[in-house]
Amino acid sequence: MNYCSTRNNALEFTFSQAVLMGLAPDGGLFVPKALPTFDFEDERWSAFTYQETAFEVFKTFMSDFSEDQLSRCISAAYDDKFDEQGIAPVNHVEELNLLELFHGRTLAFKDLALSILPHLMHEASKIQGNRNKIAILTATSGDTGKAALEGFSDAVGTEIIVFYPRDGVSEIQKLQMKTQTGSNVHVYGINGNFDDAQRQVKRMLTDESFAQGLIKEGVQLSSANSINIGRLIPQMVYYIHAYFQMVSAGKLRAGEPLNVSVPTGNFGNILAAYYAKECGLPIGKLMCASNQNHVLTEFFDSGIYDTHREFHCTISPSMDILVSSNLERFLYQISEGDCLKIERWMGDLHRTGSFKLDKSMLKEDFYAGFASDEETREAISSVFSTHGYMMDPHTAVAYHVTKKEPAFLKEPLLIVSTASPFKFSEAVLEAIEADSDGSIKTLSEIMAQPVPSQIALLHKQPILHDTSCEVEEMQVVVRDLLMEVKS
Numbered sequence: 001m002n003y004c005s006t007r008n009n010a011l012e013f014t015f016s017q018a019v020l021m022g023l024a025p026d027g028g029l030f031v032p033k034a035l036p037t038f039d040f041e042d043e044r045w046s047a048f049t050y051q052e053t054a055f056e057v058f059k060t061f062m063s064d065f066s067e068d069q070l071s072r073c074i075s076a077a078y079d080d081k082f083d084e085q086g087i088a089p090v091n092h093v094e095e096l097n098l099l100e101l102f103h104g105r106t107l108a109f110k111d112l113a114l115s116i117l118p119h120l121m122h123e124a125s126k127i128q129g130n131r132n133k134i135a136i137l138t139a140t141s142g143d144t145g146k147a148a149l150e151g152f153s154d155a156v157g158t159e160i161i162v163f164y165p166r167d168g169v170s171e172i173q174k175l176q177m178k179t180q181t182g183s184n185v186h187v188y189g190i191n192g193n194f195d196d197a198q199r200q201v202k203r204m205l206t207d208e209s210f211a212q213g214l215i216k217e218g219v220q221l222s223s224a225n226s227i228n229i230g231r232l233i234p235q236m237v238y239y240i241h242a243y244f245q246m247v248s249a250g251k252l253r254a255g256e257p258l259n260v261s262v263p264t265g266n267f268g269n270i271l272a273a274y275y276a277k278e279c280g281l282p283i284g285k286l287m288c289a290s291n292q293n294h295v296l297t298e299f300f301d302s303g304i305y306d307t308h309r310e311f312h313c314t315i316s317p318s319m320d321i322l323v324s325s326n327l328e329r330f331l332y333q334i335s336e337g338d339c340l341k342i343e344r345w346m347g348d349l350h351r352t353g354s355f356k357l358d359k360s361m362l363k364e365d366f367y368a369g370f371a372s373d374e375e376t377r378e379a380i381s382s383v384f385s386t387h388g389y390m391m392d393p394h395t396a397v398a399y400h401v402t403k404k405e406p407a408f409l410k411e412p413l414l415i416v417s418t419a420s421p422f423k424f425s426e427a428v429l430e431a432i433e434a435d436s437d438g439s440i441k442t443l444s445e446i447m448a449q450p451v452p453s454q455i456a457l458l459h460k461q462p463i464l465h466d467t468s469c470e471v472e473e474m475q476v477v478v479r480d481l482l483m484e485v486k487s
């Protein structure tokens, strides 16, 4: 199976090439040239563990890896660093079905892909005979940063560099990154937002003279953001596994369509669900759930993607994004690989901050909605009082938007739960009781659950990274530190 750029499908790449490069040289994103079809009527899927499901999917999508290589990656990634044996369990809380993706080391869904990405890159390096050091550039809205740091910490032959919005992440997210250990990790707060960080990362990855200069020094750039196809494929696995968990639990008849609601920022998670659907998984409607930064809601309603709007810092900070990179991969699917059109839309976006497509291109299976912070808090509080289940603010956004959409009320629904409430204790407690101190200890008492060990001791750990820079300085920071670690 081969991959191509969203902006040029004449050139083909293997999976290992695509995962090492991160972004295509023309600035496009790597996509499967054509999506395969799986036989989901085969009863084996219901019996597969998470790891076996991953193996089955990867065999097709990572066809230049040997089966040994795939098994090695999978067993190194999905082990007891997850606090649930099932890795990504579907929790049935009365009539709610919640796909809990927060049982990894950093308590957010990014762990599912970022636990395996370093192993995929390592094996890809072997396949490609790569001798360069790989420098992983990562922009984060809060959760990718920590998950990438954990995944790549002390990984041989790599440096990992994370840029986060200094004033746009939760306290726990910030502490998680500032206390990260590892001899190859570098963390910077920037005076800007996620969009600024991601724009600079993409610019560095496509700046040929910058890349050439580094290659001379034996360093190759890549990315751990969801622009890397190595993030997307592992994310398909949990949708497939969840579907068959629900069949096994009697919540779904085999073959019956399952609607899915996904809290969305960079459009990676929901795109993985869409890929799974396109490969034949009986997913029905897809709900693209946004917070107050609802550029995607407008896009699905009108066909107009317009970034000229106020940027809001919300209580679901991991979704505070106006330029959703993975939408470009969606455009590739719906335009049936019309690279010229994509180039035109992306050119418009780059030059004018917006682009427009014919609304009829947007397939009927996509819905979109958004929740304000107030609505998000209401959702957290009402689900806690009626079901005794505590949602994090991102999950609450996905819950809220389905309540307003009649098409989602009658059919089986999976709500994707992307983070542990403990990661956002202040916002969650504010929703439950206004005068709380916002601490993880108080949250633990109210939920009658222990504080997850992953963050229980965070406040006692030494701050190892406390540097910040301007958005415009990012490239110089990267060059200087790569020169320094080399010498």
Ligand SMILES: *Cc1c(COP(=O)(O)O)cnc(C)c1O
Pocket: 108, 109, 110, 142, 143, 144, 226, 263, 264, 265, 266, 267, 268, 269, 270, 318, 319, 394, 418, 419
């Ligand atoms: C990253 C993130 C999202 C958004 O996912 P995308 O793939 O960027 O759309 C939602 N919720 C949480 C908790 C996240 O960390």
